[in-house]
Amino acid sequence: MQFVSPGADEAVPGGRAISCDVFQLVDLRSLRPAAAGEGEAMLELSADFRDGRASGTQPSVTFMVQIFLFSGDPAILHQAWPNNLGEALASGAAFVHTMGEAKPEWHRLGAKSLVPPGADFAVIQLAARPNLRPADLDSLYADAVTLTLTTRPDLPVKVVE
Numbered sequence: 001m002q003f004v005s006p007g008a009d010e011a012v013p014g015g016r017a018i019s020c021d022v023f024q025l026v027d028l029r030s031l032r033p034a035a036a037g038e039g040e041a042m043l044e045l046s047a048d049f050r051d052g053r054a055s056g057t058q059p060s061v062t063f064m065v066q067i068f069l070f071s072g073d074p075a076i077l078h079q080a081w082p083n084n085l086g087e088a089l090a091s092g093a094a095f096v097h098t099m100g101e102a103k104p105e106w107h108r109l110g111a112k113s114l115v116p117p118g119a120d121f122a123v124i125q126l127a128a129r130p131n132l133r134p135a136d137l138d139s140l141y142a143d144a145v146t147l148t149l150t151t152r153p154d155l156p157v158k159v160v161e
Contacts, residue, residue: 003128003140011081019129020137025074026122028115031149039153043067045092045124046110046146052139053100059132061140065109066093066125074121089116097131106143115149122147 006017028043049063068088070077077084092113124147128140 001126001142003137003142005137006130006133009082011079011083016133018133019127020140021125021127024124025077026124026147027074028119028121039151041115042112042150042152043069043115043122044110044112044148044150046108047126047142048106048108048144049096049128050104050106050141050143051098051100052104052141055100055102057100059130059135060097060099061137062095062097062129062131063107063109063142064093064095064125064127064129065111066127067091067111067113068123068125069113069115069119070123071118071120077123089119090114
């Protein structure tokens with residue numbers, strides 16, 4: 001996927017376009033039986049990013065992966081986005097700054113978040129954010145996106161005195 005241009009959020013009329021983002025809503029309700037019961041569930045998002053610009057290109061760019069976990073009705077989330085980020089039950093993020101590379105390479109980013117009981121859906125985000133604005137985006141890419149849910153049962157604990 002190529003990042004082309006930053007866009008403003010629909011819920012913030014007249015807001016500045018500071019980031020080129022891709023969001024995906026993931027319904028977790030059908031996974032509750034696998035994540036239910038005792039133990040913990042972990043959601044992990046990873047993606048590869050590449051800055052194909054010439055080395056030292058200004059402005060620098062921040063690539064990000066983010067996970068946000070919410071309860072409630074996912075159909076209404078977009079109405080107040082991003083002002084409702086404070087309602088997230090949990091979140092995780094990872095980022096890297098780049099300024100182009102003499103020999104462009106892929107950088108793997110991974111973010112994790114525990115899935116709290118009551119989490120109905122996740123919003124995952126991939127982003128390329130120029131660190132000076134306005135800025136044109138060129139030769140910025142993401143690939144190999146994965147989202148994994150891992151569950152682990154609670155192990156018995158024995159206290160030795």
